[in-house]
Amino acid sequence: MNQQIRRLSELDRVIHEPGRLIILTLLSAVEECDFRYLLHETEMNKGTLSGHLSRLEEAGHVKIEKTFRGKFPHTLLRLTEDGRVAFADYRKKLKQSL
Amino acid sequence: MLRNHFSDLALRPKIYDNVDGTAELSMGLMVLAFAVIALLDPVFGKLKFLPAGLAGLLIPMYGTLLLFMGIGALLRKAIKNHITYPRTGYAANLTLRRWGRKTWWLAVLVTAGSGVIATAVALAAGLPQKHHETIWIRFVMIPLFVAPYAFFTSRLSPEHGWKNYLAAAMAAGLLLIALLAPGGIVELSRPVLLFSAMTWLASAVVTLVIYIRNTERPVPGEE
Numbered sequence: 001m002n003q004q005i006r007r008l009s010e011l012d013r014v015i016h017e018p019g020r021l022i023i024l025t026l027l028s029a030v031e032e033c034d035f036r037y038l039l040h041e042t043e044m045n046k047g048t049l050s051g052h053l054s055r056l057e058e059a060g061h062v063k064i065e066k067t068f069r070g071k072f073p074h075t076l077l078r079l080t081e082d083g084r085v086a087f088a089d090y091r092k093k094l095k096q097s098l
Numbered sequence: 099m100l101r102n103h104f105s106d107l108a109l110r111p112k113i114y115d116n117v118d119g120t121a122e123l124s125m126g127l128m129v130l131a132f133a134v135i136a137l138l139d140p141v142f143g144k145l146k147f148l149p150a151g152l153a154g155l156l157i158p159m160y161g162t163l164l165l166f167m168g169i170g171a172l173l174r175k176a177i178k179n180h181i182t183y184p185r186t187g188y189a190a191n192l193t194l195r196r197w198g199r200k201t202w203w204l205a206v207l208v209t210a211g212s213g214v215i216a217t218a219v220a221l222a223a224g225l226p227q228k229h230h231e232t233i234w235i236r237f238v239m240i241p242l243f244v245a246p247y248a249f250f251t252s253r254l255s256p257e258h259g260w261k262n263y264l265a266a267a268m269a270a271g272l273l274l275i276a277l278l279a280p281g282g283i284v285e286l287s288r289p290v291l292l293f294s295a296m297t298w299l300a301s302a303v304v305t306l307v308i309y310i311r312n313t314e315r316p317v318p319g320e321e
Contacts, residue, residue, distance in 0.1 A: 022107065025107040029108040029110065029111045029112075029192055030111045030190055031190040031191070032189075032190050033111075033187065033189035033190065034183075035187070035321050036183075036187030036321060037114070037187025037188055039187065072318065072319040072320075072321075074321070
């Protein structure tokens with residue numbers, strides 16, 4: 001297997017999924033955002049978005065903070081430093097492979 | 099291609115920042131501040147409490163600018179907090195947040211620096227006495243005012259195709275002003291600035307109305 005193709009197999013599989021890739025790309029361009037913003041921008045349903053975010057949180061790429069706005073719950077999301085590094089690394093490897 | 103795809107997605111938060119027209123509103127108010135400065139210039143000259151010379155020119159100019167920028171910041175905050183964030187969510191733009199303070203100081207320095215240079219050049223050339231003007235300056239004003247609007251809206255408002263027509267209307271309006279407005283550059287700058295400010299503000303208001311029409315009022319407590 002040549003080196004270029006082997007790099008494809010080294011891609012982070014948590015990130016290498018279209019839904020999660022969209023989420024990470026959007027998060028990489030903001031300091032923080034809320035759940036409603038990601039719902040609006042990704043046009044996913046709540047369940048799918050929650051599932052992807054949980055997976056990204058487990059991998060340590062995303063920090064999820066549950067807060068309150070008045071009496072109502074408000075979920076804030078941001079990319080962790082590890083998440084930023086992993087995303088930059090993913091982009092680099094993908095670019096080198098294609 | 100791959101890079102473009104990532105860049106397009108990464109640009110989304112910046113586009114989102116103007117989804118309600120607030121970025122255009124800020125720009126419009128800034129141009130309006132300059133229009134007000136140009137219109138009130140003869141009045142400022144008669145105010146006795148202002149010091150004579152350059153300071154008497156700069157104090158009302160910066161005062162008016164700060165006033166309009168303050169109004170812009172308050173309006174933007176109100177629209178974001180009461181309309182945009184509850185409807186389509188909150189996002190803190192990374193570039194604006196991280197570079198916010200630095201950009202602010204850079205803008206202040208550039209504004210102050212360009213003001214000092216322009217004043218020095220005007221005084222050195224004796225422009226206030228001569229009032230000389232060439233016809234091409236009248237027409238240079240058209241791209242000078244249309245290009246920023248066209249560039250800004252094509253980059254940060256790509257979903258609103260009607261803004262291309264508004265840019266064309268702005269160019270046509272400025273051409274008419276350049277052809278018909280009497281007087282020198284100072285007199286010409288008043289309708290030019292006012293018309294440009296009105297175009298930016300109209301664009302902002304229409305964008306906000308479209309945004310409100312196309313988004314749903316939030317259900318309390320629902321994320």
